Amino acid sequence: MARPERDERLARACVELADTLADGFRPVDxxxxxxxxxxxxxxxxxxxxxxxxxxxxxxxxxxxxxxxxRLEELWTECGEGPCHHCPPLLRHA
Incomplete structure (x- = not known):
């Protein structure tokens, strides 16, 4: 993917994420x-x-x-998966 296209897509993502933080913010959204x-x-x-x-x-x-x-649920139940291998600072911040 060309860098200008990637940068534009990333900028659009940031704008859309910021828009969800407006009135009526719902974390799940x-x-x-x-x-x-x-x-x-x-x-x-x-x-x-x-x-x-x-x-x-x-x-x-x-x-x-x-x-x-289902995969996330299985990982959390079994204590496995990538989230369990992240640095402890990130897991318990």
């Missing part, structure tokens, strides 16, 4: 827009977001497909 842009910008088949709750447990926040959602 922001995360879904983020998922959509991750798929587009990275050229992947699916995307998901796992977050840490107030007790330090990882929970599935949103996913782009049912299959991605």
């Amino acid at each position: 922001f995360l879904q827009v983020l998922n959509d842009h991750v798929i587009d910008l990275l050229g992947v088949d699916a995307s998901g977001v796992v977050m840490v709750d107030g007790l330090g447990r990882m929970v599935d926040a949103t996913a782009s497909s049912d299959a991605a959602h």
Whole structure:
């Protein structure tokens, strides 16, 4: 992908994400827009977001497909997957 095209797509993604932060902000909407842009910008088949709750447990926040959602749930239940391998500072920030 040509860099100007990539830069334009990235700029559009940032603007759209910022727009979700307006009145009536709903975190789930922001995360879904983020998922959509991750798929587009990275050229992947699916995307998901796992977050840490107030007790330090990882929970599935949103996913782009049912299959991605099931995979995230399995990872959080089993204590496996890429989120469990991120630096502890990021996991418990």
